[in-house]
Amino acid sequence: MLLRRLAPLVGIVALVALPAARADADPASDILYTQRIYLPFFSGKVSPEHAQTLKQVVDGAWANGYQVKVALIAGDKDLGGVYQLFGKPQEYANFLGRELIFLYKGHLLVVMPQGFGVYRYQQSTAREQTQVKGVPVAEGPDGIADAASLAVAKLAGLPKPDIAASSGSSSSGTPAWEVAAIAVGGALLIAGMIAFGVLVLRRRRA
Amino acid sequence: MRLLILIAMATGGFPYPPTPIGVGALFHPRAASRPVALHCDGDERWRGVHLELFARNRVVIIPAGIRSRCLRTRWPVGVIEVRGRRTLGDFFRVWGQPLSRTRLVGFQTRPGRPVRAYVAGRRWRGALRAIPLRRHAQIVLELGKHIPPKKVFLFPDGL
Numbered sequence: 001m002l003l004r005r006l007a008p009l010v011g012i013v014a015l016v017a018l019p020a021a022r023a024d025a026d027p028a029s030d031i032l033y034t035q036r037i038y039l040p041f042f043s044g045k046v047s048p049e050h051a052q053t054l055k056q057v058v059d060g061a062w063a064n065g066y067q068v069k070v071a072l073i074a075g076d077k078d079l080g081g082v083y084q085l086f087g088k089p090q091e092y093a094n095f096l097g098r099e100l101i102f103l104y105k106g107h108l109l110v111v112m113p114q115g116f117g118v119y120r121y122q123q124s125t126a127r128e129q130t131q132v133k134g135v136p137v138a139e140g141p142d143g144i145a146d147a148a149s150l151a152v153a154k155l156a157g158l159p160k161p162d163i164a165a166s167s168g169s170s171s172s173g174t175p176a177w178e179v180a181a182i183a184v185g186g187a188l189l190i191a192g193m194i195a196f197g198v199l200v201l202r203r204r205r206a
Numbered sequence: 207m208r209l210l211i212l213i214a215m216a217t218g219g220f221p222y223p224p225t226p227i228g229v230g231a232l233f234h235p236r237a238a239s240r241p242v243a244l245h246c247d248g249d250e251r252w253r254g255v256h257l258e259l260f261a262r263n264r265v266v267i268i269p270a271g272i273r274s275r276c277l278r279t280r281w282p283v284g285v286i287e288v289r290g291r292r293t294l295g296d297f298f299r300v301w302g303q304p305l306s307r308t309r310l311v312g313f314q315t316r317p318g319r320p321v322r323a324y325v326a327g328r329r330w331r332g333a334l335r336a337i338p339l340r341r342h343a344q345i346v347l348e349l350g351k352h353i354p355p356k357k358v359f360l361f362p363d364g365l
Binding site: 027043077079080081083099101 | 223224225226227228229256258264265267281282283284285344356358359360361362363
């Protein structure tokens with residue numbers, strides 16, 4: 001009975017929140033199928049010395065037999081058409097990994113200001129996720145690059161890299177006010193949908 | 207009410223699957239820049255357009271390095287930079303790749319299952335080559351299985 005009453009509301013929520021299967025449009029996949037590292041260039045830039053440190057660590061990991069590709073996502077613009085995944089590094093790692101499955105099946109590390117995501121085709125990455133969980137992510141693209149260097153070294157069993165002092169002067173992607181506006185807008189939308197659903201239920205009862 | 211909030215939270219995730227990048231030369235066409243006489247209409251400012259190509263349920267990569275006075279790709283991510291009033295046909299002319307109802311880059315189809323175009327998520331019913339490359343246009347071309355197109359792409363600042 002309860003489910004029957006809720007059906008119209010569930011339908012409305014699902015229509016708004018559940019898009020169908022979609023095309024992909026994230027720049028990182030188009031870079032990583034040939035490169036080992038995707039540096040953010042739509043949402044701020046990593047300075048050359050920090051990028052170089054990361055390159056050395058990633059190359060060292062490969063030389064050590066640990067194949068890993070790294071995507072640094074500093075802001076939502078670096079996700080292009082899948083900007084909804086900004087702030088969800090593990091979800092994006094799963095998404096990106098599946099885009100690359102015909103070209104790359106090794107480890108994939110995604111770093112966002114919010115943390116890390118790890119993916120490997122048809123393999124559990126629970127251990128790797130635990131390993132990188134405690135690695136700090138400092139502010140800005142350089143901070144993300146440094147976090148990636150530390151995480152890759154940890155995963156590959158390499159010595160801790162000598163991280164250059166992060167200037168913190170690079171742009172860090174989405175401003176806080178924009179994130180807040182999106183959050184408030186989303187909350188209002190959901191509240192509106194719920195109110196509409198309650199209204200429909202009341203009218204049905206009447 | 208709690209149940210409804212939980213449903214809304216649960217469905218607010220990202221359920222749609224990605225489309226993998228295709229393997230082989232057909233899915234990775236080379237960059238080329240044909241000497242096509244294009245006029246930029248005195249427009250000095252580059253603006254961004256995003257183009258996605260899909261064939262046989264796989265992504266086709268648009269390479270970096272396609273260049274003319276009024277069109278260019280600097281990254282292999284589907285972002286085309288445009289000056290002046292250009293169309294999709296201009297881009298394919300510069301690139302030197304086919305685009306018609308039955309041909310998309312190196313792929314062919316039959317007239318009964320033509321190449322489909324979407325602009326901002328909506329089906330484009332006119333000539334494919336006439337699609338205008340307006341600022342922040344999100345264009346999808348598909349051959350084969352339908353892949354629901356994206357409506358929005360976030361462009362880098364300054365485009």
